[in-house]
């Protein structure tokens with residue numbers, strides 16, 4: 532019976548990812564949509580989430596009250612904004628709901644707050660929920676470790692609505708490359724260059740971001756040596772890949788103990 536299935540709240544329901552999640556969840560046989568959350572003042576509040584999207588009713592009324600949305604929920608999938616995600620981490624922990632966090636642009640302080648909530652709740656967080664990117668992260672770590680002394684540059688491209696840079700995925704890739712070399716990304720991180728920068732500093736990891744049109748998400752890890760280079764690339768053409776990963780994480784989280792998990796944990800990579 533649908534009522535016995537774990538119920539999931541979609542936070543940021545009207546967003547690019549929120550709409551995709553409502554669609555993917557409505558076709559998911561092992562979970563049900565238990566709530567839809569939007570920011571106060573949003574014009575979807577009070578409407579059926581399916582109808583607000585221009586489709587068939589889903590039987591879920593969009594609310595701006597997280598506690599109301601989580602009342603009968605076992606999970607929250609959250610692709611919103613850092614301030615909303617931090618607030619949700621505490622509320623989801625109180626409600627004993629698995630919190631799947633796709634939001635990017637989180638600061639070190641935000642992550643410390645999430646770590647604190649994860650002491651008594653299941654939290655799965657990843658800057659990219661797709662299978663392909665999570666595999667690429669492993670490959671980037673291995674390549675950076677093997678290609679000692681080669682320069683590492685990460686180039687990412689996204690749609691013109693994206694508000695944070697570098698992308699969460701670029702940071703995951705950079706962290707993996709740094710880890711492969713036994714480095715701390717904070718120390719070797721270099722942002723996009725401009726002006727008279729001087730020659731490239733050996734051992735650093737460079738980040739460049741393109742924002743244009745409707746690009747869903749593209750990431751290159753360039754490893755450049757003398758006379759040759761390796762380029763590891765992921766191209767996302769459909770946001771459904773992120774939504775499917777998040778739904779998988781929400782299901783996986785139902786049988787875990789408290790902790791701050793990654794998609795690599797979910798996927799067993």
Ligand SMILES: NC(=O)C1=CN([C@@H]2O[C@H](COP(=O)(O)OP(=O)(O)OC[C@H]3O[C@@H](n4cnc5c(N)ncnc54)[C@H](O)[C@@H]3O)[C@@H](O)[C@H]2O)C=CC1
Pocket residue numbers: 542543544545546547548549568569570571573610611612614615632633634635636657658659660661699773
């Ligand atoms: N980890 C991953 O695989 C992916 C992560 N993202 C990240 O997810 C986030 C959202 O991306 P998009 O859907 O493209 O953005 P968007 O701007 O289309 O959607 C965000 C939604 O969150 C809502 N929101 C803001 N504050 C809220 C609050 N307090 N309570 C409830 N809802 C609130 C907004 O009104 C908006 O509808 C970004 O940080 C993005 O980088 C996006 C795609 C994949």
Ligand SMILES: O=C(O)C1=N[C@H](C(=O)O)C[C@H](O)C1
Pocket residue numbers: 635658659689693697698699700701747748749
């Ligand atoms: O904002 C987006 O759209 C995306 N954000 C994530 C990121 O910051 O890496 C994941 C994906 O690339 C799409």
